[in-house]
Amino acid sequence: xxxxxxxxxxxxxxxxxxxxxxxxxxxxxxxxxxxxxxxxxxxxxxxxxxxxxxxxxxxxxxxxxxxxxxxxxxxxxxxxxxxxxxxxxxxxxxxxxxxxxxxxxxxxxxxxxxxxxxxxxxxxxxxxxxxxxxxxxxxxxxxxxxxxxxxxxxxxxxxxxxxxxxxxxxxxxxxxxxxxxxxxxxxxxxxxxxxxxxxxxxxxxxxxxxxxxxxxxxxxxxxxxxxxxxxxxxxxxxxxxxxxxxx
Amino acid sequence: xxxxxxxxxxxxxxxxxxxxxxxxxxxxxxxxxxxxxxxxxxxxxxxxxxxxxxxxxxxxxxxxxxxxxxxxxxxxxxxxxxxxxxxxxxxxxxxxxxxxxxxxxxxxxxxxxxxxxxxxxxxxxxxxxxxxxxxxxxxxxxxxxxxxxxxxxxxxxxxxxxxxxxxxxxxxxxxxxxxxxxxxxxxxxxxxxxxxxxxxxxxxxxxxxxxxxxxxxxxxxxxxxxxxxxxxxxxxxxxxxxxxxxxxxxxxxxxxxxxxxxxxxxxxxx
Numbered sequence: 001x002x003x004x005x006x007x008x009x010x011x012x013x014x015x016x017x018x019x020x021x022x023x024x025x026x027x028x029x030x031x032x033x034x035x036x037x038x039x040x041x042x043x044x045x046x047x048x049x050x051x052x053x054x055x056x057x058x059x060x061x062x063x064x065x066x067x068x069x070x071x072x073x074x075x076x077x078x079x080x081x082x083x084x085x086x087x088x089x090x091x092x093x094x095x096x097x098x099x100x101x102x103x104x105x106x107x108x109x110x111x112x113x114x115x116x117x118x119x120x121x122x123x124x125x126x127x128x129x130x131x132x133x134x135x136x137x138x139x140x141x142x143x144x145x146x147x148x149x150x151x152x153x154x155x156x157x158x159x160x161x162x163x164x165x166x167x168x169x170x171x172x173x174x175x176x177x178x179x180x181x182x183x184x185x186x187x188x189x190x191x192x193x194x195x196x197x198x199x200x201x202x203x204x205x206x207x208x209x210x211x212x213x214x215x216x217x218x219x220x221x222x223x224x225x226x227x228x229x230x231x232x233x234x235x236x237x238x239x240x241x242x243x244x245x246x247x
Numbered sequence: 248x249x250x251x252x253x254x255x256x257x258x259x260x261x262x263x264x265x266x267x268x269x270x271x272x273x274x275x276x277x278x279x280x281x282x283x284x285x286x287x288x289x290x291x292x293x294x295x296x297x298x299x300x301x302x303x304x305x306x307x308x309x310x311x312x313x314x315x316x317x318x319x320x321x322x323x324x325x326x327x328x329x330x331x332x333x334x335x336x337x338x339x340x341x342x343x344x345x346x347x348x349x350x351x352x353x354x355x356x357x358x359x360x361x362x363x364x365x366x367x368x369x370x371x372x373x374x375x376x377x378x379x380x381x382x383x384x385x386x387x388x389x390x391x392x393x394x395x396x397x398x399x400x401x402x403x404x405x406x407x408x409x410x411x412x413x414x415x416x417x418x419x420x421x422x423x424x425x426x427x428x429x430x431x432x433x434x435x436x437x438x439x440x441x442x443x444x445x446x447x448x449x450x451x452x453x454x455x456x457x458x459x460x461x462x463x464x465x466x467x468x469x470x471x472x473x474x475x476x477x478x479x480x481x482x483x484x485x486x487x488x489x490x491x492x493x494x495x496x497x498x499x500x501x502x503x504x505x506x507x508x509x510x511x512x513x514x515x516x517x
Contacts, residue, residue, distance in 0.1 A: 158461055
């Protein structure tokens with residue numbers, strides 16, 4: 001019985017990989033949604049041909065906790081890779097890039113400061129709690145006067161599972177403003193504009209990356225990670241608007 | 248020889264069925280074995296879980312009411328009045344059955360979103376759908392209506408036309424014939440249509456997230472809450488999943504029971 005189930009699953013696995021070469025030959029990367037454009041450019045330019053899945057960093061971390069083993073895990077914060085490291089699921093994480101949290105609005109919007117998001121009747125999209133973009137946004141809001149923080153949070157109309165959802169709600173005109181990274185605004189091809197958040201309240205946005213324990217391609221994974229610091233990966237990140245890691 | 252071959256064939260059938268049961272059943276069982284019953288019950292006390300279930304109940308019932316009110320007469324017309332292009336209309340109505348939820352979400356945005364073709368008119372009429380509970384009801388209605396209309400149409404088509412004619416010759420009138428003869432005769436099919444549409448609406452995820460967003464108590468239905476809890480609190484996500492499985496199983500079972508009683512009782516007047 002057990003052998004039959006195994007055979008069926010093997011059949012399903014082999015069918016799903018038909019058309020391409022064997023899937024086990026590919027480096028597998030789980031990365032934050034906000035890294036999509038940079039990582040796709042990097043993987044193509046450096047010839048990794050990586051199978052990349054993008055999503056909320058928290059969802060990707062939860063998958064790893066459930067036993068999914070990509071080769072590389074790259075998150076939009078340092079706390080998720082650090083937690084996985086503590087739990088013995090990934091190798092030692094490194095900070096490889098920084099980003100900037102902004103208020104994003106449609107390009108023709110009249111909103112021009114974070115304070116405008118507190119006005120009654122304004123609708124706001126924010127990452128769900130636990131999603132790095134959402135946690136950073138709440139961190140920034142907590143630095144505002146308490147009345148203003150409450151007013152903005154009252155205007156939140158949707159808590160999205162990743163930044164891609166926030167971009168979609170903004171470009172469809174479903175909300176007036178949202179909290180995104182500057183890189184998301186840059187990759188929206190002019191549909192959105194970024195309003196800076198004052199330095200005094202802006203959170204430090206640092207991206208952590210780690211090789212996953214039990215990775216099937218540890219060598220390629222290490223090369224992928226080191227390329228994020230020097231070479232094509234660092235170039236792709238800079239081109240997408242990411243900052244270098246703090247020195 | 249042939250007997251031996253037959254027994255090999257039977258064994259192959261049995262093995263195939265065993266595989267199917269294992270493949271479809273193990274994930275369902277795993278939801279319940281991965282979480283203790285007490286954890287399941289205690290998660291019911293969490294506000295986020297309660298809000299999600301309550302919202303799912305309200306929105307699915309609202310969409311069912313709309314589906315029944317408009318779908319029943321529409322299905323009756325499709326079943327009893329042949330007209331040119333009926334096959335095309337039926338296909339159009341059934342299309343959401345096979346549409347990927349993401350396509351349904353995009354389509355709803357393109358039609359009813361702020362930038363959609365009807366967005367301006369809705370805005371002028373001061374109707375807010377996107378990111379509102381009303382938007383959830385719209386998304387659920389869009390994906391679930393075909394399940395009901397299909398069943399109801401088949402049920403009306405199976406009603407003996409002689410019964411409807413008899414009712415009319417007794418001067419019951421079209422409306423009274425519809426309400427007092429056609430609907431009761433098609434009752435079993437209509438009931439199973441309600442249960443299937445309800446099940447589909449309860450499970451809706453993609454179209455809701457894209458069109459209505461996700462906000463606790465407003466647009467975050469139980470499936471969206473499961474997705475949100477997946478990264479935050481896996482046992483809570485399992486518990487919510489367990490509840491949805493139980494409710495869906497009850498709905499499916501009720502379809503089977505209704506079908507069986509109608510077979511045993513026979514169609515009224517038949």
